[in-house]
Amino acid sequence: MIQTTEDQKIVIALDYANAHDALHFVEKLDPSICRLKVGKELFTAAGPPLVEALVAKGFGVFLDLKFHDIPTTVAKACEAASHLGVWMLNVHASGGVAMMEAAREGVERSGQKPILIAVTVLTSMNQQMMNEVGVAGAVSDQVLNLAALTQKSGLNGVVCSAQEAPILRKALGDKFCLVTPGIRPADAALDDQSRVVTPTQALAMGSSYLVIGRPITQSKNPLETLKKINEEILLSL
Numbered sequence: 001m002i003q004t005t006e007d008q009k010i011v012i013a014l015d016y017a018n019a020h021d022a023l024h025f026v027e028k029l030d031p032s033i034c035r036l037k038v039g040k041e042l043f044t045a046a047g048p049p050l051v052e053a054l055v056a057k058g059f060g061v062f063l064d065l066k067f068h069d070i071p072t073t074v075a076k077a078c079e080a081a082s083h084l085g086v087w088m089l090n091v092h093a094s095g096g097v098a099m100m101e102a103a104r105e106g107v108e109r110s111g112q113k114p115i116l117i118a119v120t121v122l123t124s125m126n127q128q129m130m131n132e133v134g135v136a137g138a139v140s141d142q143v144l145n146l147a148a149l150t151q152k153s154g155l156n157g158v159v160c161s162a163q164e165a166p167i168l169r170k171a172l173g174d175k176f177c178l179v180t181p182g183i184r185p186a187d188a189a190l191d192d193q194s195r196v197v198t199p200t201q202a203l204a205m206g207s208s209y210l211v212i213g214r215p216i217t218q219s220k221n222p223l224e225t226l227k228k229i230n231e232e233i234l235l236s237l
Contacts, residue, residue, distance in 0.1 A: 008033060008034055009199075009203070009208075009210050009230075009233055010035070010209075010212055010216075010229060010230065010233075011034070011035045011036065011209050011212070012029070012034050012037065012211075012212060012213065012216050012217065013037045013064075013213030013214075013217070014026070014037060015041070015217065016041075017041060017042070017045055018045050018046060019042075019045065019050045022038075022042055022046070022050065023050075023053065025217060026054065026059070028222050028223055029226065030223060030226075031057060031059045032058075033226060033230055034059075035059060035061070035088075035209075036054055036059045036060070036062065037064050037211055038051055038062070038063055038064065043063070043065060048084055051084045051085075052084055052085065055085040060087030060088070061087055061088075062087060062089070062090075062179075062211075063086045063088070063090075064089075064090060065081070066091065067090070067095075067103065068091060068095045069095070069099070070099070071098050071099045071102035074091055074099050074102055074103050074106070075102040075103060075106035076106060078091070078103045078104075078107050078110075079107065081114075082106070082111075083112065085112070087114055087115065089114055089115075089116060089117075090116070090117045090118060090119055090159060091103045093120055093146035093149055093158065096149070097152060097153050100118060100149070100150060100153035100154075100155055101154065103155070104116055104155060115157070116155050117150070117157045117158055117159060117177060118146070118147075118150040118155055119159045120142070120143040120147055120160045121142055121143050121161070121164075123161045123181045123182035140164050140167055143161070143164040143168070144167055144168065144171060147160065147171075147176075151176060156176075157176050157178055157208065158176075158177075159181065160180060161180060161182055161197075162180040162201065162202035162205045162206075162207050163197065163205070165178050165180060165202070165205040165206035165207050166206050169205075169206035178206060178209075179209045179211065180197075180202050180207040180209070180210055181211040182211075183198070183199055183210045183212050184215060185198060185229060199212070199229055199232060199233055200233060200236040204236065
């Protein structure tokens with residue numbers, strides 16, 4: 001799912017603890033040049049009404065809840081999430097083929113058409129952390145294995161580090177969607193991300209969508225920062 005210049009490449013992570021702060025920040029943005037990501041903390045605090053409010057404002061919403069449970073439960077959760085009008089949602093690829101296929105069926109039953117992707121290896125994980133949880137192979141090998149299972153299950157793509165994007169793009173084709181967190185402009189802090197690249201580097205490596213959080217949300221002028229990153233992206237195309 002390689003994007004055109006008309007597509008919105010940046011997905012802003014709304015890492016807020018409550019709806020008030022999230023909506024106050026969103027008022028500073030333009031839905032024509034970005035999408036939004038709602039994760040576990042904010043969704044737990046504010047629930048479906050916040051997601052519906054963001055959708056009503058014209059934003060494409062990536063509901064980042066990383067569902068991982070028995071197939072029936074995940075299917076019902078994905079169906080319910082789809083009814084909220086989200087643009088994208090995700091599950092954990094480590095749940096296996098049966099769970100991911102159930103997730104896809106749940107989305108299809110909703111009658112909506114959100115993009116359904118799976119998480120491979122969190123960008124906060126490095127090789128040592130992978131070994132600690134019993135995965136002996138290289139991070140890139142695990143990412144490729146889980147991404148291949150995701151494609152086999154009929155999902156649209158995966159969440160991965162941009163560093164793995166070239167491998168996945170070559171193995172799984174141009175239509176497979178690669179959503180990459182851990183994106184930081186060159187002058188931004190790393191925060192808690194271990195595997196990071198800049199927006200233009202990520203696109204050159206094969207990323208489809210770029211998740212950016214604190215470099216924008218903690219900016220003194222979020223809209224100007226967003227516009228600057230978008231301009232840099234357009235110049236690189």
